[in-house]
Amino acid sequence: MTTRNADPTVFIVDDDAAVRDSLGLLLRSVGMVSEAYASADAFLASFDPARPGCLVLDVRMPGTSGLELQARLHERGAALPIVFLTAHGDIEMAVRAVKAGAADFVQKPFRDQDLLDKLQAALAQDAELRRQRADVEEIGSRIASLTPRERQLLELVVAGRANKEIAQDLGISQRTVEIHRAHVMRKMGADSVTDLVRLVMGSRS
Amino acid sequence: MTGPSSDPERPVAPRDPAEAALRRLAHQLEERVKALDCLFGLSDIVERARGSIDAVLSETVELLPPSWEYPEVACARVVLDGREFRSSNFRDGGWTQQADIVVHGRTAGLVEVRYVEQRPRRDEGPFRAEERRLINAIASRLGRVAEGLLAERLLRDKERELRERMTHLSRVGTMGEMASNIAHEVNQPLTAISAYAQAARRLIDAGVGDQAEIAAILTRISQEALRAGDIINRLQDLVRRRQSKREPCDVNALIRDIEHLASVDCRLHDVRLRLRLAPSLPVVLADGVQLQQVALNLIRNAVDAMEAAGPEDREVVVQTALQGAAGEIEVSVSDRGCGIAERVGDQLFEPFFTTKPGGLGMGLSISRSIVQAHGGSLWHSSHPDRGTTFAFTIPVRDDGDDSDDTER
Numbered sequence: 001m002t003t004r005n006a007d008p009t010v011f012i013v014d015d016d017a018a019v020r021d022s023l024g025l026l027l028r029s030v031g032m033v034s035e036a037y038a039s040a041d042a043f044l045a046s047f048d049p050a051r052p053g054c055l056v057l058d059v060r061m062p063g064t065s066g067l068e069l070q071a072r073l074h075e076r077g078a079a080l081p082i083v084f085l086t087a088h089g090d091i092e093m094a095v096r097a098v099k100a101g102a103a104d105f106v107q108k109p110f111r112d113q114d115l116l117d118k119l120q121a122a123l124a125q126d127a128e129l130r131r132q133r134a135d136v137e138e139i140g141s142r143i144a145s146l147t148p149r150e151r152q153l154l155e156l157v158v159a160g161r162a163n164k165e166i167a168q169d170l171g172i173s174q175r176t177v178e179i180h181r182a183h184v185m186r187k188m189g190a191d192s193v194t195d196l197v198r199l200v201m202g203s204r205s
Numbered sequence: 206m207t208g209p210s211s212d213p214e215r216p217v218a219p220r221d222p223a224e225a226a227l228r229r230l231a232h233q234l235e236e237r238v239k240a241l242d243c244l245f246g247l248s249d250i251v252e253r254a255r256g257s258i259d260a261v262l263s264e265t266v267e268l269l270p271p272s273w274e275y276p277e278v279a280c281a282r283v284v285l286d287g288r289e290f291r292s293s294n295f296r297d298g299g300w301t302q303q304a305d306i307v308v309h310g311r312t313a314g315l316v317e318v319r320y321v322e323q324r325p326r327r328d329e330g331p332f333r334a335e336e337r338r339l340i341n342a343i344a345s346r347l348g349r350v351a352e353g354l355l356a357e358r359l360l361r362d363k364e365r366e367l368r369e370r371m372t373h374l375s376r377v378g379t380m381g382e383m384a385s386n387i388a389h390e391v392n393q394p395l396t397a398i399s400a401y402a403q404a405a406r407r408l409i410d411a412g413v414g415d416q417a418e419i420a421a422i423l424t425r426i427s428q429e430a431l432r433a434g435d436i437i438n439r440l441q442d443l444v445r446r447r448q449s450k451r452e453p454c455d456v457n458a459l460i461r462d463i464e465h466l467a468s469v470d471c472r473l474h475d476v477r478l479r480l481r482l483a484p485s486l487p488v489v490l491a492d493g494v495q496l497q498q499v500a501l502n503l504i505r506n507a508v509d510a511m512e513a514a515g516p517e518d519r520e521v522v523v524q525t526a527l528q529g530a531a532g533e534i535e536v537s538v539s540d541r542g543c544g545i546a547e548r549v550g551d552q553l554f555e556p557f558f559t560t561k562p563g564g565l566g567m568g569l570s571i572s573r574s575i576v577q578a579h580g581g582s583l584w585h586s587s588h589p590d591r592g593t594t595f596a597f598t599i600p601v602r603d604d605g606d607d608s609d610d611t612e613r
Contacts, residue, residue, distance in 0.1 A: 016393040018429050022400035025422065029407035029414075060389060062472045085396075087389050108396040112403035 008123050009053035012036040013043045013069065014085065015061045019108075023056065026112055032119070040064035044072060052130055054103065054122035055082045056115075059093045067093065070100055079129050081122035083115070139203035142188050150187070153180045157193060158200050236274060240339045243272035247343060251350055258354050262290040265347065269318050270294070273336055278322040285314035285351060296321045302332040304344035308351045316344045369449070390469045391436050394429040401426045436465075449495060449578065453488040456496070456525055456534050456599065463497045467504045471521060474508050481524040486534055487601045491579055496536075496599065499572040499583070503538035503595045506568065510542030510593060518542075518592075528598065533581065537596035545587040553585065572597070 010027055012034055014020050020036040027034040033053075037043040040057075041064050055073075059066040070082055081103035086094045094105040103122040106115050146154060149170075156166045163181070167174040190196035246268045254260035262283045269281035270292055280295040285306055299321040306314040318340060324331035405422045408414025414422075464480060471478040500523065507521045518541040528535045545553065554573045569583075576583040576597040583597040 016397070018397035018425070018432075019393055019400070021425070022397040022404065022429075026400045026404035026407070029404040029411070060473070062475055087392050108392050109399035110396070112400065112407070 006051060007033050008126065009051060010034040010119055010123075011043060011053055011055045011080075013038075013040055013055065013061075013066070014058040015039060015063075016058070019058070019085075026115075027119075030116060032116075040066070040069035040072075043069065047073075047078070049076070049078045049080075052123075052126055053080065054119060054126055055080050056085060056119070057082050058085045059090050059097065059105075060087065067097055067100070070097060070102065074101065079126075081125045081129075083118050083122050085110070136203050139188075139199050143200070143203070145187055146184060150180055150184050153177065154184050154188075154196075154200070157181065157184070158197050236333070236335060239272045240335060243268055243339060244342065244346075247346055251346075256354055256357060258285070258351060259288075259290075261347070261350055262288075265316075265343070266290045266292045269316070269340075269343070272339065273318055273320075274327075274333060275320060275324050275331075278320050278324065279318055280321060281316070281318045283314065283316050283347070285347070295319075300324075300330050300332075302329060302336060302340055304337075304340045306344045306348045306351070308348050308355070313348070313351065316340055316347065389473075391433050394433040394436075397429045398426050398433075401429070449492045451490045451492060454491045454493045454496070455488060456486050456491075456536060457482045459493050459497050460500060460523055460525060460536070463501055463504075467501060467523075470505065471508055474511075475516070475519055476508050476511055477520040478504070479520060479522045481522060483525045483527055486525060486527055489534055489599045489601055491599055492575075495575045496579070499575050499597060500536060500538065502568045502572050506595070507538050507540035507542065507593070510540045510544075512542075514542050527601075533598040533600045535596055535598050537594050539592060539594040541592035544589040544591060545585065545593050546589070547587075554583070 010032055012020050012023050012027075014023070014036075015038055017038070020038070024034045024036050037046075040061060043055075044064075057066040057069060064072075066084060073080060073082075082097070082101075084094055084097045084102050084105035085108050086105050087108055094102075097105060103125060104118045106118060143151070143154070152170065153166060156169060161169070163174055163177045167177045170177070185191075185196065188196055188199060190199055247265060250261055250264045250268070254264070262285060266281050266283050270276050270279035273279045278299075280292045282289055282291040282295055283306075284290075296319075299319050300323075301317050301319045303315050303317045305312045306316060308314075318332075318336070320331050328334040329337055401422050405414065405419055405426075408422075409419065460480060460482060464478065468478045504521055504523065511519050511521075520541060522537075522539045524537045524539070526535050526537075527533075554569050573583045576599070580600045581598040583595065585593055585595045587593040
């Protein structure tokens with residue numbers, strides 16, 4: 001299993017220069033890496049879904065609003081967790097944002113620890129999502145490394161068939177089944193049949 | 206008031222009855238014409254008096270004697286609210302015909318015609334029934350004039366008071382519409398201040414922030430605090446209720462002053478705000494805050510008018526210019542919005558006329574009264590689908606500069 005080794009980045013999108021600057025400084029003071037953008041469009045222009053992190057997003061912005069940016073990212077299949085910055089009167093917007101899948105929101109002005117906790121949670125959520133996605137990809141590539149015969153066998157094993165039945169189904173000897181089966185277990189990195197079933201089912205969910 | 210019994214001046218009756226009837230008719234006609242003249246004369250006096258009740262009464266009193274049958278012995282007086290006006294030939298004694306002046310149901314005075322010498326007995330002492338009707342008509346007319354002038358004065362006082370209150374209200378109303386945007390705008394520097402302070406605190410606690418860095422953060426904190434204060438001060442200036450005043454103003458500076466406030470509103474509606482200010486403008490005597498209120502109101506309307514406009518059209522242009530040889534300064538606000546239907550016309554400027562859901566309909570009416578109180582005018586021109594321009598003028602007066610110079 002591989003993990004991307006890039007440092008997670010907090011992407012700040014707010015139209016107010018002082019808010020961007022102060023937020024960046026606050027994150028730096030606790031050793032977090034951040035990048036700031038003055039508009040949703042500027043962020044989208046340089047957006048790379050491969051980069052891990054989370055988004056701090058002002059709900060109310062001229063041009064593309066925070067909620068619109070959320071929708072656009074969703075369309076692109078990007079799962080970057082979003083912590084929204086809202087103002088006192090924006091509760092309705094915040095509720096909509098959370099319903100649309102936002103990780104959380106904080107009201108401006110915010111308590112630093114409150115924001116930092118929510119950002120840590122958002123980063124953890126992103127890391128977990130990326131790990132799951134990497135696992136699925138890894139198992140997919142292991143399955144791809146099997147020969148056609150081995151893949152047939154894998155399906156039957158996962159379906160719960162005994163070696164004898166498999167030998168009959170495929171018209172081969174039980175001994176050959178055992179050899180194929182050992183190859184499949186090794187290539188898939190599984191310790192037991194249960195382990196194998198778990199890997200394959202997990203990659204399909 | 207009792208009439209005489211003899212009739213020394215009655216013409217000798219002619220022998221021909223037809224001629225006698227004719228002469229009687231001619232005499233009656235003459236008296237009728239005098240009565241009409243008198244009423245017309247009164248209308249004239251009221252017209253010319255321009256709201257001064259004293260002028261009406263002092264002239265009316267001279268109008269009465271010639272309208273009676275025996276002008277050579279007639280004089281008159283009018284009493285209203287304890288003040289008396291007498292005709293120049295007034296004398297006491299004799300026979301009188303009077304009528305009460307009633308103002309709002311209260312007897313406030315009287316009209317009196319007096320014969321100082323005896324004359325033949327008629328319907329009411331020496332006076333005729335027609336003269337009774339005439340004096341009643343005049344008393345009644347004076348009562349209405351007094352009521353009208355009284356009401357007018359009350360109305361003027363009330364109107365001034367109301368105008369000041371509405372000016373305040375509409376200013377507060379305009380502010381209310383902008384309030385949530387402005388709250389958002391004040392929240393930004395507060396958010397920055399709070400985040401800067403918390404970051405500085407963490408840097409110090411972690412022992413990583415050097416003095417120079419902390420000092421830089423403190424500078425930014427104070428800048429943001431000033432920014433928040435600035436927004437609030439401008440808002441307070443506009444909301445505070447005060448008496449209208451006149452002081453030398455630079456119209457360009459007034460517009461630049463509200464640019465920030467207006468652009469907050471514009472930005473949140475995705476509208477560009479563009480200023481095209483004349484290079485230099487003479488100083489005008491004006492109430493700067495009121496003019497700013499007019500401009501803000503027009504900008505707000507312009508922003509609203511472009512709610513459905515495409516992105517490339519979303520622009521408000523505020524322009525200042527000197528019109529006519531230093532005659533007046535024109536300020537115009539143009540949008541490229543939906544335009545104004547021709548049938549709406551000048552109804553726009555009437556109180557409580559609005560096309561906006563939830564609108565109070567006071568903005569333009571107040572704006573026009575403010576501009577008019579400055580001796581200028583406010584108007585609009587609109588092309589459906591191509592937008593609307595509202596413009597107002599403020600006259601440039603030389604004495605404005607003079608008084609300014611002498612003060613220095």
